[in-house]
Amino acid sequence: MASLFFVFRIGLAWVLGGLMMILVLTQVLFFSHSSGMEILPMIFGFAAVVAAFSHIRRVRLIAATVNRDTLANRQRRQIELPLDSNDAFILLEAAIKELPGVEQVESAPDSLQLRAKVQRINPYQTIFSKNVRLFQWMESGHNQILLTISPGAEVSSLTLICEPNRAAWTDTFLVDNGTNLENAEAIGRAISRRIAANRQAEKANVRLTITEKELALARLNLLHAQVEPHFLYNTLASAQLLTRADPVRADEMLGNLISYLRHSLPKTEESPSSIGAELERTRAYLDIMRIRMGSRLQVSIEVPEYLKPVLFPSMMLQTLVENAIKHGIEPKIGGGMIWILARAHENNVALTVADNGRGLNVENTGTGIGLKNIRERLRLAYGGDASFGIVANFPEGVAATITVPTSFIAGDSHA
Numbered sequence: 001m002a003s004l005f006f007v008f009r010i011g012l013a014w015v016l017g018g019l020m021m022i023l024v025l026t027q028v029l030f031f032s033h034s035s036g037m038e039i040l041p042m043i044f045g046f047a048a049v050v051a052a053f054s055h056i057r058r059v060r061l062i063a064a065t066v067n068r069d070t071l072a073n074r075q076r077r078q079i080e081l082p083l084d085s086n087d088a089f090i091l092l093e094a095a096i097k098e099l100p101g102v103e104q105v106e107s108a109p110d111s112l113q114l115r116a117k118v119q120r121i122n123p124y125q126t127i128f129s130k131n132v133r134l135f136q137w138m139e140s141g142h143n144q145i146l147l148t149i150s151p152g153a154e155v156s157s158l159t160l161i162c163e164p165n166r167a168a169w170t171d172t173f174l175v176d177n178g179t180n181l182e183n184a185e186a187i188g189r190a191i192s193r194r195i196a197a198n199r200q201a202e203k204a205n206v207r208l209t210i211t212e213k214e215l216a217l218a219r220l221n222l223l224h225a226q227v228e229p230h231f232l233y234n235t236l237a238s239a240q241l242l243t244r245a246d247p248v249r250a251d252e253m254l255g256n257l258i259s260y261l262r263h264s265l266p267k268t269e270e271s272p273s274s275i276g277a278e279l280e281r282t283r284a285y286l287d288i289m290r291i292r293m294g295s296r297l298q299v300s301i302e303v304p305e306y307l308k309p310v311l312f313p314s315m316m317l318q319t320l321v322e323n324a325i326k327h328g329i330e331p332k333i334g335g336g337m338i339w340i341l342a343r344a345h346e347n348n349v350a351l352t353v354a355d356n357g358r359g360l361n362v363e364n365t366g367t368g369i370g371l372k373n374i375r376e377r378l379r380l381a382y383g384g385d386a387s388f389g390i391v392a393n394f395p396e397g398v399a400a401t402i403t404v405p406t407s408f409i410a411g412d413s414h415a
Contacts, residue, residue: 006071010052013172015045048173055175058123062178062185073176074163075184079191081158083198085112085151088158091198092147095190099183103142112149117142117165120179141165143180145187160187235260238292253291260284275342275351276308278317282340285318289325296335297325303342310349311407313377319370320353320400328357328397336397347406354399360392374402 056066063070081088092114093107101119108114120143142165150157162180164170235257242250260281279301286299321338329336339354371390378386382404390400 006056007049007052010173010175011045011049013048015042015048051175055177058178059181062182070181073171073174073180074161074168075180076162077158077160077184077188079158079160079188081149081156081191082154082195083156084154085149085156088149088156089114091191091194092149092158095187095194096145096147098190099145099186112151114145114147116145118145118179118183119143120164120176123177143176143183145183147187158191160184162187235288238288242291249291253288256284256287256291260288273312273314274308275303275310275312275317275349278312278314279303279308279340281315282318282321285321286338293325293330293335297329298335298337299340300337301340303340304344307342307344307349310404312349312351312404313381313402316374316377316402317351317353319374320402323370323400324353324355324357324398328355328359330357332357344406348403349406350401350403352399352401354393354397356393356395356397359396359398360390371400378402378404 056071059070060066069075081091083091086109089107089109089112093105096102096105096114096116099116099118101121102116103119104117106115120141144163144165146159146161148159150159162183164174164176164180166174235253239250239253239257242253283301286297290297290299317340321340324338329338336356339352341352341354343350343352371388375388378388386402386404388400388402390398393399
């Protein structure tokens with residue numbers, strides 16, 4: 001019914017137009033009735049019906065549905081975009097510029113509007129359009145496109161208008177052969193394709209981020225695993241020797257080892273440790289080393305109670321203490337002293353291990369495997385929010401400091 005009404009309307013408009021032309025020519029310009037002009041309305045009506053059928057056929061090919069909306073020369077769409085207004089504007093501008101036949105694009109980012117002119121094509125070359133200037137004029141020209149974006153909180157609303165670049169009254173006589181319907185459909189497909197591409201890129205980034213986190217966690221676990229056996233093997237070897245020479249001290253060392261393991265083994269890399277927990281682990285380690293070194297090792301610990309709940313990477317404090325003993329205190333005649341200090345400043349906490357041992361030298365440059373391990377773990381866990389530094393202590397020895405952001409274990413807070 002919509003098709004029949006459309007053909008009837010176009011044909012009637014041209015017949016009435018032909019009759020009006022005859023009336024004007026005979027009554028106003030005094031043309032004779034016998035001049036054969038009576039056939040003009042029939043010619044116009046026939047041409048209009050042919051054009052209308054071509055238009056209907058093309059609309060059916062494009063939309064597969066023929067109704068009042070698809071047959072219209074002027075197409076309007078309301079589209080919701082899951083983008084903010086700025087991203088939506090960029091996406092639409094790119095989509096318009098890729099539309100076939102675009103000759104002029106005017107963009108106004110501040111007002112969120114886009115205008116474009118598109119060359120109108122005639123997909124059906126008839127005898128009238130080829131040879132009659134009137135029909136060449138009617139089927140030539142441009143279509144125009146107007147896009148207006150209405151910004152929202154999380155989505156933007158797009159109003160799309162595709163129409164002929166001529167007055168609206170001409171739609172009574174002229175058809176656009178579905179070219180504006182084709183433009184509207186093409187823009188809709190371009191928007192869908194680009195949004196789908198954006199979503200795929202976002203999903204790919206999420207997958208990449210998850211993969212990077214998994215790799216970082218695996219590297220952290222590997223680095224953590226490289227530290228634990230080093231101390232355990234040395235302690236068990238020392239306890240084995242002491243069982244023969246000094247069973248009492250061997251028993252004391254094994255007791256300290258049990259205390260150390262109690263603070264170590266339940267933790268995983270995903271479970272946050274704290275300064276307090278790391279300090280208890282390091283105390284157990286130092287007690288073991290005191291048994292091995294006797295009076296050659298002295299220890300001073302100054303860590304405020306309110307800083308003990310602060311989150312801190314596991315095993316790093318002990319690594320600094322091990323490094324101080326191995327490279328500073330043990331090689332020094334008469335031994336020396338180790339200080340463990342913690343202090344807060346702004347939104348960070350700095351934990352320092354200092355000694356008065358041999359200091360930085362050719363054998364101890366501060367770039368060993370243990371310290372590289374610390375730097376890498378800090379980078380993986382905190383990015384650029386944490387730091388590690390090692391300097392010469394005054395008057396002798398080395399001071400190493402780890403600085404991390406202040407964050408507390410759930411349920412704990414500042415004193």
